[in-house]
Amino acid sequence: xxxxxxxxxxxxxxxxxxxxxxxxxxxxxxxxxxxxxxxxxxxxxxxxxxxxxxxxxxxxxxxxxxxxxxxxxxxxxxxxxxxxxxxxxxxxxxxxxxxxxxxxxxxxxxxxxx
Amino acid sequence: xxxxxxxxxxxxxxxxxxxxxxxxxxxxxxxxxxxxxxxxxxxxxxxxxxxxxxxxxxxxxxxxxxxxxxxxxxxxxxxxxxxxxxxxxxxxxxxxxxxxxxxxxxxxxxxxx
Numbered sequence: 001x002x003x004x005x006x007x008x009x010x011x012x013x014x015x016x017x018x019x020x021x022x023x024x025x026x027x028x029x030x031x032x033x034x035x036x037x038x039x040x041x042x043x044x045x046x047x048x049x050x051x052x053x054x055x056x057x058x059x060x061x062x063x064x065x066x067x068x069x070x071x072x073x074x075x076x077x078x079x080x081x082x083x084x085x086x087x088x089x090x091x092x093x094x095x096x097x098x099x100x101x102x103x104x105x106x107x108x109x110x111x112x113x114x
Numbered sequence: 115x116x117x118x119x120x121x122x123x124x125x126x127x128x129x130x131x132x133x134x135x136x137x138x139x140x141x142x143x144x145x146x147x148x149x150x151x152x153x154x155x156x157x158x159x160x161x162x163x164x165x166x167x168x169x170x171x172x173x174x175x176x177x178x179x180x181x182x183x184x185x186x187x188x189x190x191x192x193x194x195x196x197x198x199x200x201x202x203x204x205x206x207x208x209x210x211x212x213x214x215x216x217x218x219x220x221x222x223x224x225x226x227x
Binding site for chain 2: 036041042043044045046089091100101102103104105106107
């Protein structure tokens, strides 16, 4: 079936560095993508989203890039802080009849060292 | 405060017992979703409601699972005759009709022993 996956399961960075987390998706019908952050014992927390008619969207310290040609999504975190340490998931939605139903990737563990 | 409250936070049950989880969205959105998450994996869609109507169910939702949203606000998820493979985090999320980036609760962690 269609799936969303991640290239790197773990990422370690120093505080203050920029972080890039990557995600590959396989469903060409996906038209909406979300990045979530999940801390231990908590539910996924919305970070940023992007629709398929865009290739870049910026938030506070975060940027999401979408490359539909190669079905690739990335999350950039600027000036990474220890509080950014968590598991990051990308998720896709194919719209249509699956409106609102998200397919999640496996997740990347981000560790930020002081 | 995520805006979605789930109860209980943790549940340990013996195999074969029935369990019920509750989800209370603080603000009433017309869509409510249940997901299941196992260790090291992303959440997997189980089912969703638009108001009181259950509109879609995943193949993961066997006959032992039932979900309700009787008044279009809170929702319950019941698992009958629990199995060890049911051990997981059960997440609830809600969002409005045009709000894809919907809000998750903190989940109920179920352990079947």
